[in-house]
Amino acid sequence: MTTTELHALTGAYAMHALDGEELAAFERHLADCDACQQEVAEFTATTGRLALASTARTRPVMREQVLQRITTVRQVPPAAAPLERMRRGARQGRGLARWTLAASVAAAAAFGGTAAWRQYERAQDASHEAAQAQRHVEVLAGVLAAPDAKSRSAKMAGGAGTLVVSASRGRAVFVSSGMTAPPRGKVYQLWFADGGKMRSAGLMDPDRSSQAVLMQGAVDGASGVGITVEPAGGSKQPTSAPVALLGVPA
Amino acid sequence: MKEPVFIGSNPTAKPDLQQLVREVALGNQEAFAAVYDAVAGSVLGVARAVLRDQAQSEEVAQEVLVEVWRTAPRYRPERGTAINWILTLAHRRAVDRVRSVEAAVARDTKAALLEHQPAYDEVTEQVETRLEQEQVRRCLRTLTELQRQSVTLAYYRGLTYREVAEALALPLGTVKTRLRDGLIRLRDCLGVTA
Numbered sequence: 294m295t296t297t298e299l300h301a302l303t304g305a306y307a308m309h310a311l312d313g314e315e316l317a318a319f320e321r322h323l324a325d326c327d328a329c330q331q332e333v334a335e336f337t338a339t340t341g342r343l344a345l346a347s348t349a350r351t352r353p354v355m356r357e358q359v360l361q362r363i364t365t366v367r368q369v370p371p372a373a374a375p376l377e378r379m380r381r382g383a384r385q386g387r388g389l390a391r392w393t394l395a396a397s398v399a400a401a402a403a404f405g406g407t408a409a410w411r412q413y414e415r416a417q418d419a420s421h422e423a424a425q426a427q428r429h430v431e432v433l434a435g436v437l438a439a440p441d442a443k444s445r446s447a448k449m450a451g452g453a454g455t456l457v458v459s460a461s462r463g464r465a466v467f468v469s470s471g472m473t474a475p476p477r478g479k480v481y482q483l484w485f486a487d488g489g490k491m492r493s494a495g496l497m498d499p500d501r502s503s504q505a506v507l508m509q510g511a512v513d514g515a516s517g518v519g520i521t522v523e524p525a526g527g528s529k530q531p532t533s534a535p536v537a538l539l540g541v542p543a
Numbered sequence: 544m545k546e547p548v549f550i551g552s553n554p555t556a557k558p559d560l561q562q563l564v565r566e567v568a569l570g571n572q573e574a575f576a577a578v579y580d581a582v583a584g585s586v587l588g589v590a591r592a593v594l595r596d597q598a599q600s601e602e603v604a605q606e607v608l609v610e611v612w613r614t615a616p617r618y619r620p621e622r623g624t625a626i627n628w629i630l631t632l633a634h635r636r637a638v639d640r641v642r643s644v645e646a647a648v649a650r651d652t653k654a655a656l657l658e659h660q661p662a663y664d665e666v667t668e669q670v671e672t673r674l675e676q677e678q679v680r681r682c683l684r685t686l687t688e689l690q691r692q693s694v695t696l697a698y699y700r701g702l703t704y705r706e707v708a709e710a711l712a713l714p715l716g717t718v719k720t721r722l723r724d725g726l727i728r729l730r731d732c733l734g735v736t737a
Binding site for chain 2: 301310312346350363366369
């Protein structure tokens with residue numbers, strides 16, 4: 294889809310009338326399109342008026358139930374970084390963008406997952422998470438922000454990857470930056486290397502060069518993590534040589 | 544119980560709701576109760592406009608309100624007002640629900656959709672806040688027929704724009720443009736700024 298065509302999707306987006314690949318493509322475009330952001334904000338305020346005009350009477354019992362429920366629901370931590378500014382900064386030049394990325398990966402290696410978490414936040418910035426995805430995101434953010442998070446970085450597939458492991462949580466997150474897209478019809482698949490065996494840890498989104506993935510399953514004594522190129526949908530066992538291998542940081 | 548009263552001036556700009564949400568973000572349950580009183584009617588209203596079913600609408604409205612509590616620390620005022628944040632969440636959740644529920648029952652047949660066509664009239668019949676309702680009704684009338692149908696199917700029925708195109712037997716590009724033009728006209732008619 295061309296930029297002009299993407300640009301015209303502001304209305305459909307504000308009405309939640311996009312899905313699948315088109316939604317993802319538009320959100321990628323939106324992150325760097327100030328005019329689109331402005332228009333989406335205005336359209337969202339407009340649909341807000343449609344919503345207000347639909348105001349209905351609520352039953353008192355609903356109020357009691359909701360106020361009861363929130364006493365048992367934990368709030369999410371606030372976002373860590375001034376993302377707007379980071380994104381604008383990154384847009385000012387490719388050199389600067391590369392520097393920012395390199396710096397955040399280096400910082401991730403030095404300080405555990407904090408910088409990787411920010412990087413993840415930035416990657417997620419434009420996307421909206423559904424309830425289930427939210428829980429997933431919390432576990433993911435929990436690993437990155439864990440006091441015992443340790444990380445290891447490597448160059449791979451035209452970009453960089455950082456593996457963040459929290460021993461106390463027993464989970465791992467893989468953060469990629471600027472990786473080359475896999476060939477058409479293929480995906481990057483993550484694996485835990487367990488002794489001589491490879492255990493699938495899920496797929497990466499083939500449409501995003503920078504992302505954070507909560508690896509499926511517990512780290513559970515795995516000594517390393519591998520990434521292979523597999524047919525769309527993934528494989529039970531690796532069918533190609535790994536494009537990258539990272540040792541699990543001890 | 545207190546009904547939300549939004550009469551006259553642009554209700555989406557109410558500043559005290561912003562302040563309340565900031566306090567909710569700090570874990571203040573009393574502030575949340577005040578937010579609830581200000582927005583619950585609209586949250587339920589938008590859910591019911593899309594879902595039609597009272598029980599499901601209440602479920603979705605409750606989920607949305609709990610989500611407001613849970614994610615208030617991530618609310619960013621520079622992205623838009625608190626009320627728009629909440630109502631956007633409500634609409635998205637209602638749309639998600641209607642898509643998952645109706646996926647099984649072949650909602651995309653034209654006959655089924657046309658049966659539901661009076662969406663907008665049904666919706667506005669139920670409206671309590673008459674001034675807001677009257678203004679929206681008047682502005683919806685300024686749209687062309689195609690714009691109004693596209694906006695109605697997408698916003699009140701939760702159709703994707705591809706489904707709108709199928710339902711109205713129009714090319715995708717036409718629906719894309721109608722949705723955008725329709726919103727531009729509504730925005731200007733309602734005097735929305737962001």
